[in-house]
Amino acid sequence: MTASEQPGSRVHKRILIVEDEPAIRDMVAFALRKGEFEPVHAGDARQAQEAIAERVPDLILLDWMLPGSSGLELARRWRRESLTREVPIIMLTARGEENDRVGGLEAGVDDYVVKPFSARELLARIRAVLRRTREDDEDGSIAIGDLRIDGAAHRVMARVEGAEQPVQIGPTEYRLLHFFMTHPDRVYTRSQLLDHVWGGSVYVEERTIDVHIRRLRKTLEPHGLDGMVQTVRGAGYRFSASPEG
Numbered sequence: 001m002t003a004s005e006q007p008g009s010r011v012h013k014r015i016l017i018v019e020d021e022p023a024i025r026d027m028v029a030f031a032l033r034k035g036e037f038e039p040v041h042a043g044d045a046r047q048a049q050e051a052i053a054e055r056v057p058d059l060i061l062l063d064w065m066l067p068g069s070s071g072l073e074l075a076r077r078w079r080r081e082s083l084t085r086e087v088p089i090i091m092l093t094a095r096g097e098e099n100d101r102v103g104g105l106e107a108g109v110d111d112y113v114v115k116p117f118s119a120r121e122l123l124a125r126i127r128a129v130l131r132r133t134r135e136d137d138e139d140g141s142i143a144i145g146d147l148r149i150d151g152a153a154h155r156v157m158a159r160v161e162g163a164e165q166p167v168q169i170g171p172t173e174y175r176l177l178h179f180f181m182t183h184p185d186r187v188y189t190r191s192q193l194l195d196h197v198w199g200g201s202v203y204v205e206e207r208t209i210d211v212h213i214r215r216l217r218k219t220l221e222p223h224g225l226d227g228m229v230q231t232v233r234g235a236g237y238r239f240s241a242s243p244e245g
Contacts, residue, residue, distance in 0.1 A: 012038040013130060016057035018048045018074070019092060020066050024115075028061060028092075031119035037126070045069040056083060059130060061122075062109070064093035072107045079108035079170050086154065086171050088129045092117075105211040110172050128199065132175060142181050145241030147225055149178055158223035165223060173216045180229065180239030189236040213237055 015037045019025040029039035042048035064071040078084035091104045091112040141151040146159040156167035179197050190206040217226040230238045
């Protein structure tokens with residue numbers, strides 16, 4: 001495992017590459033350095049955990065197939081752990097079928113790049129994911145019903161029986177929830193949600209919305225608030241403190 005520090009005073013985003021093929025790992029690291037990122041290498045799950053323990057990266061590039069543990073298993077684990085829950089993950093995969101991509105999204109991945117990919121495409125997706133994360137950090141706080149977003153702390157709280165509880169939420173679901181809570185009681189189509197939450201310059205399939213809606217509801221379900229994310233049949237989705245009816 002090695003790290004490449006960039007000279008000068010400018011702070012470079014740290015990208016963890018979890019890939020067992022050295023040739024691909026080196027190629028990705030070269031592209032990252034050209035793009036003014038700081039690459040950190042890991043060939044398997046153990047090395048990845050060591051790199052994270054040393055310093056939490058700004059983004060993780062995760063190979064689908066790894067020795068001893070699949071990328072999907074790692075993504076699920078990292079989404080459960082407080083240290084990595086909010087770190088964006090982009091999956092590197094040779095599996096381009098829709099079901100495989102949906103499986104990655106359901107595991108907590110924020111985006112995916114299908115092999116073989118160009119350095120230009122990879123850097124564009126990395127910058128898009130990091131840009132969305134940065135925009136989230138600049139958003140303010142808002143409360144609707146028993147749900148509250150603390151924008152400064154990047155935290156979601158739910159009020160249950162008079163006491164607030166933290167909501168364990170991933171970065172993509174956080175963005176989706178923040179948009180919903182700042183635009184309540186309005187119906188949005190999948191296409192509109194893609195434009196507002198992901199941005200029109202990023203290619204994401206409309207079915208991606210359904211996956212993240214399911215994950216957002218699953219996130220809110222333990223607090224009894226999943227009914228705030230509502231399906232409007234034939235139209236799209238709506239967020240409301242009022243029950244469906």
